[in-house]
Amino acid sequence: MSLVSGAGAARTRRRGPAAGFARRGRRLLFYLPAVVVFVAAIVAWEVVVTALGLRTFVLPKPSAIVAALVANWSDPRFGLATSARATLVEAVGGLAIGTLAGVLVAFATSRWVTARGVLLPIAVAANAVPIVAFAPLMNNWFGVLSPLSKMMMAAVLVFFPVMANVTRGLVQVEPAALELMRSYGASEWTVVRKVRIPNALPYFFTALKLATTLSLIGAIVGEYFGGSSLVLGRIIVQSASALRFDVTWAAILLGAAAGIVLYLAVVGLERVFIPWHASVRSSEP
């Protein structure tokens, strides 16, 4: 019978310099529309604000925001670089704590029915409390000046989606795959290692992508409730009350940039760890 009857042969990767150039070209073309739209939107923003003569406190021009970003990069009052770094550290710390806790609880709940009965209602209840309500508590428990209190805010937000998704990934395994492992006389731990964990990886990365954004929200909301003044949350509050909205926007821009950096880092990890998964396969031309 023919060996090339399937799609496999056709999808074999071509290598070599010519293929490399073609690949890079396709990639540029793939991203071109997004770049064009982005640049056009910025230009339109600039033009509309200038044409309508909008005041800075309503909406500053993009050029004014960039100017504020440069001018206040290492300013003693609105130190944007120091603040962005501090906020990023809080977010990443919270991401790590929340993810670790979420994964641990997911393993416990998927392994033991009793753990599921005890932990799930608590997790759901904790998730139902608006995050803002936790901020004064966290400041009290972990120190208003300590970055740990902001990390814990981020961790609370991160915990639930990670826990819920990883649990699902560990539990929703093809029944036939479990029958197969049973027919090999595999131990429960082997099933976890060879089937459940790999099966849960795509779910984990989906949660992690959500969690990057959530960790920044948690950190910045935590900062609103007091602590060090050189953090993005405080810069936003202080510059707004000083009517320096160009600085406010610059701080928001940095927050967004931090979010994008974290997100892309997760996408990179995804390509390394789950290259076989449909979400990774189809995201590239």
Place this chain on the structure above:
Amino acid sequence: MASQVEAPVVRLSDVEKVFTRGDEAATTALEAIDLDIRRGEFVSLIGPSGCGKSTLLRVIGDLIQPTRGEVVVNGKPASQARRERDYGMVFQAPVLMDWRTVQDNVRLPLEILGRPTAQRTARAREMLELVELGDFLEHYPYQLSGGMQQRVAIARALSFEPAILLMDEPFGALDEMTRERMNSEVLRIWERTGTTIVFVTHSIPEAVFLSSRVVVMSPRPGRITRVVEIDLPRPRNEDSRETPRYFQLVTEVREALRMRGDRPADDEAIGDVPSVDRTMAEGAVG
């Protein structure tokens, strides 16, 4: 005499399986099943949907415990046979691990059995050559067609040389042409390896073409109604499907499927009859 000396690979004695789920009424999936399978035999279990043929396969493989009766495999209880890795399983879906390459999928059982790495690699390669996928070692399952994926599953099942290969409608999801090609493939592998195969199907031509014996089952409760010896000469090939004896045997199995044990034939045994017709048939009988 020799056949009496050698004990059967599988011996089922008076096996019964009753499913009870919550408050629902109990369903008898299998009743009074007696069956011996000899070493190197190719036995097909055939019957309409819901006749318990897949359940019977899982009882043999110790994936389901019978409510009553005894399953002896290679002279041991089925549970011990499973722990000693006597079974290779192939399901209707290939059940490949998406995250493993073709080669690593075939190595999986060998990893679990703790075989040395060098042996795993050599064995996986050899098995993939056997199913003619030697050029696809580093591919991922998503890069293969359905038929190719099922061949990987067969290679995986054979990789650790199990005493018995249990196949649950392995080609049920494939188109007719691919299915016929896979049938020839399985026969070739069976002739080459001499493995005992128990094969669940609902295709009469498939069962007749492949088997040494076809076990015909009836539903509710699942029982064995007839065992048809398939005496088509071997080796069989595509031409075997056009011999008069083949058609005779297909007819014989089809007629056996129409019978319901010792009751008169009615259309219910075919399985796919619309309910109106069934009501009429029952009315005519009762």
